[in-house]
Amino acid sequence: MGWALDNLGLVGELTVDHLRQSAIAIMAGFVLSLPLGWIAWRYRFLRSAMLATTGLLYTVPSLALLLILPIIIGFPATSEANLIIALTLYALAIMVRAVADGLDSVDSSVRQAATAIGYGGGRRFWAVDLPLAGPAILAGLRVTAVSTISLATVGILVGVTNLGYLFTNGLQRRIVAEVLVGVVVVTLLALLIDRLIVLAGRVFMPWTRRPRGRGRNTRTAAVSAAT
Amino acid sequence: MIEFRNVTKLFPDGTIAVDDFSLVAPSRKITVLVGSSGSGKTTLLRMVNRMVEPTSGGVQIDGEDIVNERPVLLRRRIGYVMQNAGLLPHLTVADNIAAVPKLCGSSHRAARTRALELMETVGLDSHMADRYPSQLSGGQQQRVGVARGLAADPNILLMDEPFGAVDPIVRAELQQELIQLQRELDKTVIFVTHDIDEAFLLGDQVVILATGAKKLQVGSPSEIIENPADDFVAAFIGVDRGRRALRIKHTPNGPVLVDTEGRTQGTLVEDER
Numbered sequence: 001m002g003w004a005l006d007n008l009g010l011v012g013e014l015t016v017d018h019l020r021q022s023a024i025a026i027m028a029g030f031v032l033s034l035p036l037g038w039i040a041w042r043y044r045f046l047r048s049a050m051l052a053t054t055g056l057l058y059t060v061p062s063l064a065l066l067l068i069l070p071i072i073i074g075f076p077a078t079s080e081a082n083l084i085i086a087l088t089l090y091a092l093a094i095m096v097r098a099v100a101d102g103l104d105s106v107d108s109s110v111r112q113a114a115t116a117i118g119y120g121g122g123r124r125f126w127a128v129d130l131p132l133a134g135p136a137i138l139a140g141l142r143v144t145a146v147s148t149i150s151l152a153t154v155g156i157l158v159g160v161t162n163l164g165y166l167f168t169n170g171l172q173r174r175i176v177a178e179v180l181v182g183v184v185v186v187t188l189l190a191l192l193i194d195r196l197i198v199l200a201g202r203v204f205m206p207w208t209r210r211p212r213g214r215g216r217n218t219r220t221a222a223v224s225a226a227t
Numbered sequence: 228m229i230e231f232r233n234v235t236k237l238f239p240d241g242t243i244a245v246d247d248f249s250l251v252a253p254s255r256k257i258t259v260l261v262g263s264s265g266s267g268k269t270t271l272l273r274m275v276n277r278m279v280e281p282t283s284g285g286v287q288i289d290g291e292d293i294v295n296e297r298p299v300l301l302r303r304r305i306g307y308v309m310q311n312a313g314l315l316p317h318l319t320v321a322d323n324i325a326a327v328p329k330l331c332g333s334s335h336r337a338a339r340t341r342a343l344e345l346m347e348t349v350g351l352d353s354h355m356a357d358r359y360p361s362q363l364s365g366g367q368q369q370r371v372g373v374a375r376g377l378a379a380d381p382n383i384l385l386m387d388e389p390f391g392a393v394d395p396i397v398r399a400e401l402q403q404e405l406i407q408l409q410r411e412l413d414k415t416v417i418f419v420t421h422d423i424d425e426a427f428l429l430g431d432q433v434v435i436l437a438t439g440a441k442k443l444q445v446g447s448p449s450e451i452i453e454n455p456a457d458d459f460v461a462a463f464i465g466v467d468r469g470r471r472a473l474r475i476k477h478t479p480n481g482p483v484l485v486d487t488e489g490r491t492q493g494t495l496v497e498d499e500r
Contacts, residue, residue: 113313
């Protein structure tokens with residue numbers, strides 16, 4: 001406790017950095033996964049190729065990716081952009097599948113009913129398909145959020161400063177309290193963002209709130225992925 | 228008036244769902260297509276709002292070929308009620324009903340007012356307006372489905388086994404209410420069912436279909452019961468059994484009608500001349 005109180009300023013600064021890097025990557029992953037997931041869902045022949053590619057991305061060791069990306073893109077390895085792009089790619093690996101699976105989960109009779117009463121293609125996607133895929137997409141987003149927040153700590157190894165600093169610095173200087181503070185803050189941050197996403201889900205998908213609604217069963221999975 | 232002109236539907240897997248079918252469904256009447264599964268009745272219904280495109284032949288509404296109209300616009304001016312109501316699970320009752328007026332360009336407020344009005348028409352209490360479909364009983368969902376079908380005040384209402392999934396008591400209630408509604412609203416209705424009793428109860432014109440949408444008989448319920456076209460129709464409508472095969476039994480108080488099970492169904496009243 002003593003170490004944390006003495007270094008409150010440092011921890012605060014690192015948390016802000018960490019949150020900024022993760023949040024941008026989570027949002028970018030979410031936004032990009034919508035069209036990509038839709039393509040994977042809509043064009044069956046592309047689906048397995050796309051899911052395999054994005055899935056394969058996840059198997060690339062994060063440290064390796066952070067070293068390769070700068071060579072491909074031309075950013076310096078130590079730039080925040082390098083880390084954010086890498087985290088976005090990992091987010092896509094989870095989210096593209098979540099969006100495609102979510103769209104799959106929409107009852108085809110509901111889709112047909114919407115068409116039969118006069119929803120055009122584009123309108124139906126935004127007003128019917130996407131909201132009904134929402135619970136599955138939300139579940140994916142929660143996994144993405146917690147995994148991104150914990151993964152971001154790797155950035156410190158290539159020189160991008162965030163909460164990961166507490167791990168490396170604590171290890172080098174043998175300050176166990178510093179490492180522990182790092183673990184605790186990262187976990188709290190992940191839990192906080194997870195709660196915020198769940199809340200957003202309740203606001204935007206009020207029908208899932210009801211007693212007979214679905215979407216309450218993903219909590220444990222998301223939280224266990226955080227650690 | 229809806230007219231099917233020599234429509235044929237060949238599905239990609241080679242099944243002929245509809246084979247050279249022609250029919251006129253007169254305006255402001257209920258035409259019931261009745262047949263067992265595989266008779267192509269739903270396929271025929273879906274041709275009217277272009278959910279299914281005929282392989283050959285065409286459908287006309289009031290003398291206009293529907294292929295000349297954009298499917299989305301056509302569907303918005305045709306009411307559609309389906310089995311299990313087909314409600315959108317993420318919209319409230321009011322929003323489900325208001326969906327079509329909104330698609331047609333009504334303001335949110337006007338569409339909501341219309342939805343509440345229709346809820347009353349179909350016998351739903353207004354306190355259900357903000358519930359979700361999953362919170363309603365099957366019969367209530369079906370009422371919402373009917374309200375939504377009527378929401379844009381269409382001339383034509385297509386009903387695909389709308390009461391097939393509710394229990395017999397609720398079904399009888401909904402059937403009576405549909406008859407009431409039709410008296411006030413005078414829509415041109417095409418109604419699909421596999422239940423011959425439902426067909427005779429609701430239909431002004433009943434079309435009995437066999438595989439491939441082959442017309443076995445077309446006529447009013449009385450015409451068909453009095454003069455079934457062949458033995459198959461006679462068997463299908465059950466003139467030789469149950470409630471439709473009645474014989475006269477003489478009792479001290481006058482003649483009564485008894486069905487094949489021996490249950491007395493009513494008395495025989497002579498016409499007064």
